[in-house]
Amino acid sequence: MDNYKKTLSELGLFVPKIMLPDSKYQLEKWAVVACDQYTSERSYWEKVAELTKGNPSTYNIIFPEVYLEDGDNDTRINTINNNMENYIQSGIINELDECFILVDRKTSHTQSRKGLMVALDLEHYDYTKGSSTLIRATEGTVIERLPPRIKIRQNAPIELPHIMVLIDDPDKKVIEPLAQKADTLEKLYDFELMMNGGHIKGYHVSDKKDISAVADALRQLSDLESYRNKYGLENQNDVLLFAVGDGNHSLASAKGHWENVKLCLSYEEQQNHPARYALVELVNVHDEGLVFEPIHRVLFNVDSKNLLKEFALYYKANSKNKASKEHTFKYITSDGSGEIQIDNPVSNLEVGTLQAFLDYYIKEHPQVKIDYIHGEDVVTKLGAQPGNMGIYLPSMNKTELFKTVILDGALPRKTFSMGEAEEKRFYLECRKIK
Template identity: 85%
Template sequence: MNNYKKILSELGLIIPKIMLPDSKCQLEKWAVVACDQYTSQRGYWENVADITKGNPSTYNIIFPEVYLEDGDSTTRINTINNNMDNYIQSGTLKELEDCFILVDRKTTHAPSRKGLMVALDLECYNYTKGSCTFIRATEGTVIDRLPPRIKIRQNAPIELPHIMVLIDDPDRKVIEPLAQKADKLEKLYDFELMMDGGHIKGYRVSDEEDISSVAEALSQLANLESFRKKYDLSNQKDVLLFAVGDGNHSLASAKGHWENVKAGLSHEEQQNHPARYALVELVNVHDEGLVFEPIHRVLFNVDAKNLLTEFSAYYKNNSDSGASKPHAFKYITSEGSGEMLIDNPVSNLEVGTLQAFLDYYMKEHPQVKIDYIHGEDVVTKLGSQPGNMGIYLPSMNKTDLFKTVILDGALPRKTFSMGEAEEKRFYLECRKIK
């Protein structure tokens, strides 16, 4: 094994065989946004269906979550698997030799966000609370959300990720040196993304020197002494190298699928089975193009006055608090807007305070439904409709993320979003998992 391959393997990473559409494919119609976006805006996905109709497209091999409750899941999943097989057999998807892909994404909010497509070893990942693995979740994993996602992956011959995994590289030694020499790399794609998604370019990274530099820079981030010094944690024993930023549940589903597959394999078969790995985009948390946006809440079929009364009562009864400052939440209903104030929050983060109450309230009022919304304008539009309530959340500082996860474990679910909905990762690259 090449030395850099050995280093990468020890860090939980391999150089993948990535699949891209052949040159006849219209990439503008091939790439669509992550399936967990626009879940309350069916019209968005109807537009995507119109744009991609009759063309090879990732829209035909994903399951937009807006349709999860439609009652036709089995038929949809079978169709997805058939389309995947067809794209492989027809040559629509072509497999590249082992390489990384340097990604440069322009969005409506950022001129450039750099990333690196790699495959992570699911044996080095654990999403459960208190995990000490190299790869960890940044938000609580809702176990109930995994079975339908694992089912989608169960018979799929390929994966296509919207997972973005963060590294904390303040000296910019992993991805940025490749970006500085992008004009010397082979360009694999360069096109406009649909529906205000911006522009994306991709470059092949296969030179041994380039891959060695990535391996060396990552190994420096994984050095225990450097890690302790960076976060001022003298007794820390376990390095957090990769923090899952977007697609927590997708990576957890890949892990669940791998555990199912692994159970039927010998030890030797497990070592290099393709389902053991997951294709992701690595992004430096210090990249200027990466912005953490708050994820707001919209409640449906809710009596807002009752909720406000119970919210106050809940925190009168739960007064033990380690948090130092009050938490305030602005809200909107069809009858106007206001603010909820809690003097004795149960969490250091506002989202933790709010989510603890909402989880309790929705158990007591099962008719109430919730959606997690990017963008204040959508919250205002949906929250001001009769029977609805929109609650706005503040953003968190992205440079605090790694230390918070190291010290406190996974954050409350839907704590932050890496950019607005249209800035999310678009499906583009694929990889065989069978």
């Protein structure tokens, strides 16, 4: 084994064989946004269906979550698997030799966000709160959300990632040196993304020296003494190298699928089985193009006056560990907008205060449904409709993310979003998992 491969393996990283569409196909119609976006806007996905009709497209091999409640899941999953097999067998998608892909994404909000397509070893990943693995979740994982997603993966021959995994690299040694020499690398794709998704370029990173440089830079990030000094943690023995920024539940589903596959494999077979790895985009949390946006809440079929009253009462009864400052939440209903102040929150983050209450409230009022929304304009539009309520949340400081996860474990679910909905990863690259 090459030295850099050994280093990467110890760090939970693998150089994948990535699949891309044949150059004769329109990438503008191939790439579509992550399946967990626009979950309350069926019209978005109907437009995508219209735009991609009759063309090879990732739309035909994913399961947009807006359709999860339609009751035809098994039929959809079978169709997805058949389409995947067809795309492989007919040469619509083809496998590259082992490589990384340097990604440069432009959106309506940022000129450039750099990333690196790699595969992560799921044996080094644990999404449970308080885990000490190299790869960890940044937000709470809802176990109930995993079974339908694992089922989608169960018989799928390939995976398509919308997962973005963060590294804390303030000196910019891992991804940025590749970006600086991008004009010397082979360009694999360069096109406009649909539905206001911006523009994306991908560069082939296959030279052993380049991959070795990535391995060395990641090894330095994982050096225990440097790690302790960076975060001011004298007794910390477990390095957090990769923090899942987007696609927490997608990576958790890949882990669940791998645990199922593993049961039927010998130890030797487990070592290099393709389902052991998951294709992700690595992004430096210090990249200027990466912006943390709050994820807002919209409630449906709710009595907003009752909710506001119970919100205040809930924290009168649950104020054992008073946080240092009050939390203020702005909201909108069909009656107009307003705000509520919680003087005795139990969480340091506003999202923790709100989500603890909403979890309780929805359990007590099962007719109330919730959606997690990127972008204040959508919250305003949905929240102002009769029977609905939109609650706005502030954003968090992205440079505090790693230390917060190290000290406190996974954050409350849907704490932050890496950009607006149209800035999410688009499905583009694939990898065999069977």
